[in-house]
Structures are given as structure tokens and as C-alpha cells.
Amino acid sequence: MSNYRNNNTQQYAGMFKALSNPNRLQIFLQLTQCCTPGTVCNNKDIEVRYVGDLGADLNVxxxxxxxxxxxLNRAGLIQIRRSGQNVECWIEPEVLQKLSAFFQAGQEQ
Amino acid sequence: MSNYRNNNTQQYAGMFKALSNPNRLQIFLQLTQCCTPGTVCNNKDIEVRYVGDLGADLNVxxxxxxxxxxxLNRAGLIQIRRSGQNVECWIEPEVLQKLSAFFQAGQEQ
DNA sequence: TCTGTAATTCGACATATATCGAAGTATAGA
DNA sequence: TCTATACTTCGATATATGTCGAATTACAGA
Structure with missing residues (x-):
């Protein structure tokens, strides 16, 4: 047993722990939504949201x-950066690719 | 915000919670390994292991x-079935597909 | 029926986590 | 410099979780 997944068990466990809280999962999902309803999506854009907006319909x-x-940031799932009064949040596309691949690895053989 | 992922937040959060424990993640990963080292893989087979074997190198x-x-079973990640003295465990392929797709959904647009 | 192996259930306990409110920090703008 | 807004830090607390050992159940084989 020695493929790339088993060598990073702790790291993945940390990501799943971060996603195990319903509120955090909601925040994460909001950041994966690439465009606001009614607008046209653009492949190239990474969706950025402010912390405050992410909590708007969360009731915490x-x-x-x-x-x-x-x-979420500590787990490596999201990036954050201060921008004036606000703090911007976004997901690097590689994170989604990595997680998707994690579960595909078991299927391909 | 209303796609299939957001409508099943609780379910996915439950799966991620189950995978958030390193020991449980190891068990899950073992079940995704389709063949024992040195043997030839067969697409059609679903890997089945006994509970005892899964804990062999886990130290619990x-x-x-x-x-x-x-x-893991409660979260819907693995299936179990008694077979004589042992209990068999396996992962339904759809589970892996579903989880892989969960993280792909954010990338495709 | 007896024995041994595999697995589960139960109760206990230490630790981790989600959450809050109060207080503090950072920034923008008047 | 004052005020308002956005966010973070801190301390407290209730609850959840991982783990164990002891006792129990399920099953196979002698």
C-alpha cells in the first residue's frame, strides 16, 4: 500500500474534517459557484467572495x-486575502481537481 | 443557490465527517484498493475485505x-454483510463516482 | 455441547469542536 | 480625529468524538 493517496492521509483527513461541518461545507460550496444567478459564467475567472457575504445566509x-x-484556510481548501475592510476568499481550482481525483483513483483500475 | 449538491449538504457533510478520522480514512482507502499487491486487477470485481483484516495495520x-x-456504513460510504464468523466490507462504485463528481461540479463551468 | 475466533455492545473518560458574546484590531470615510 | 463597518481574538461552555477494556453475541468446528 503506497500510492500518493496513502502518503497524504493526514492532509486529506484534515480537508474532510473541515468539510464535515455543515456550515463550513456551505461556505465551501458557495465558493465553488462560479457565477451569481443570472450572469454569464466565465471559465477563466476564479470566484472571490467577502467573508461577510459568505455568512449572510448562514445564521452564525x-x-x-x-x-x-x-x-477552511488551515486545511488548504480556501485562500484568503485582505482587501480594504473586507477579506476576500476563493478556492484554487487545483484543490477541486485534487479532491475529485482522490475519489476517482479507486475507480480507474 | 439550488443545485443537487446544496440540496444534499447534510448527507455530504456526514460523509466527510466519516472520512475526517485518519483511521476511518485508512479503512476507506483500503477498500478502494482493488487488488492485493502482486495480483492482477479485474475491473468487474468489487473488492471485499473482512473487518478484522481492515484493522490489521491500524493499531486500534x-x-x-x-x-x-x-x-462508515452509517454515512453511506461502505456496505457490510455478515459471512460466517466474519463481516465483509466493500464500497459501491457509485459512492466513489458521486464523491468525485461533487468536487468536479465546481470546475466544469 | 464445548471451545475458540470474530465481531459488537456498553460504559467510561479524556479530548476536540461549534458556538456565543465581549472586547479588540483594521480600514474607510467624514 | 472621530465614527462606522468588517473582521478577529479570546474565554467560556455545552456537546460530540475517539478510544479503551470488559462483557456479550455470532458462528464454526471438534
Missing amino acids: AASTLSHHIKE | AASTLSHHIKE
Whole structure:
């Protein structure tokens, strides 16, 4: 047993732990939605959202939201960057590719 | 926001929670390995293992192993069936497809 | 029926986590 | 410099989780 997945068990377990909380999963899913309803999608754009917006329909305290953002970032799932008063969040496409491939690896043989 | 992923947030969060424990993730990964080292793979076979074997290199008590198997099953990630003294475990291929697609959905647009 | 192996259930316990509110920091704008 | 907004940090707390060992159940074989 020694393929790339088994060598990174801790890392993946950390990602899944971050996604195991329904509120965090919602935040993550919002960041995977590439365009706001009614607009045209553009392949090349990476969707960026502000922390505050991500928590808008989540019904948690600001401090809790901040905590969740930090956890997602720590797990390597999202990137964050301050922009004035706001903090921008986004997902690097490689993260989604990596996770998708993780579950495909078992199917291909 | 209303695609198939967002409508099943709880279900997916449950799966990720099950995979968030390193020992459970190891068990899951073992079940995705379709053939034992040195043998020839066969597409058509679903890999089945006994509970005891899955815990062989895990260093947890039998009761803990049993608990983890139950959690994985409860999350819908693995199937179990008693076979004599042993209990067989396996992953339905659709589960892997579903999880892989979950992370692909954000990339395709 | 007895024995041994495989697995589960149960109760206990230490640790981790989700959440909150209060207080603090960072930034923009008047 | 003052104020408002966005976000973070901190401490507290209730709840969930991972783990164990002991006891129990399921089954196979002598």
C-alpha cells in the first residue's frame, strides 16, 4: 500500500474534517459557484467572495464565521486575502481537481 | 443557490465527517484498493475485505474498529454483510463516482 | 455441547469542536 | 480625529468524538 493517496492521509483527513461541518461545507460550496444567478459564467475567472457575504445566509455569529474561514484556510481548501475592510476568499481550482481525483483513483483500475 | 449538491449538504457533510478520522480514512482507502499487491486487477470485481483484516495495520482495539466500520456504513460510504464468523466490507462504485463528481461540479463551468 | 475466533455492545473518560458574546484590531470615510 | 463597518481574538461552555477494556453475541468446528 503506497500510492500518493496513502502518503497524504493526514492532509486529506484534515480537508474532510473541515468539510464535515455543515456550515463550513456551505461556505465551501458557495465558493465553488462560479457565477451569481443570472450572469454569464466565465471559465477563466476564479470566484472571490467577502467573508461577510459568505455568512449572510448562514445564521452564525461573526466570530463563528471567522473561525470557520480560518479552519477552511488551515486545511488548504480556501485562500484568503485582505482587501480594504473586507477579506476576500476563493478556492484554487487545483484543490477541486485534487479532491475529485482522490475519489476517482479507486475507480480507474 | 439550488443545485443537487446544496440540496444534499447534510448527507455530504456526514460523509466527510466519516472520512475526517485518519483511521476511518485508512479503512476507506483500503477498500478502494482493488487488488492485493502482486495480483492482477479485474475491473468487474468489487473488492471485499473482512473487518478484522481492515484493522490489521491500524493499531486500534477491536471495539474501536467496529465502531469505525459502523460509522462508515452509517454515512453511506461502505456496505457490510455478515459471512460466517466474519463481516465483509466493500464500497459501491457509485459512492466513489458521486464523491468525485461533487468536487468536479465546481470546475466544469 | 464445548471451545475458540470474530465481531459488537456498553460504559467510561479524556479530548476536540461549534458556538456565543465581549472586547479588540483594521480600514474607510467624514 | 472621530465614527462606522468588517473582521478577529479570546474565554467560556455545552456537546460530540475517539478510544479503551470488559462483557456479550455470532458462528464454526471438534
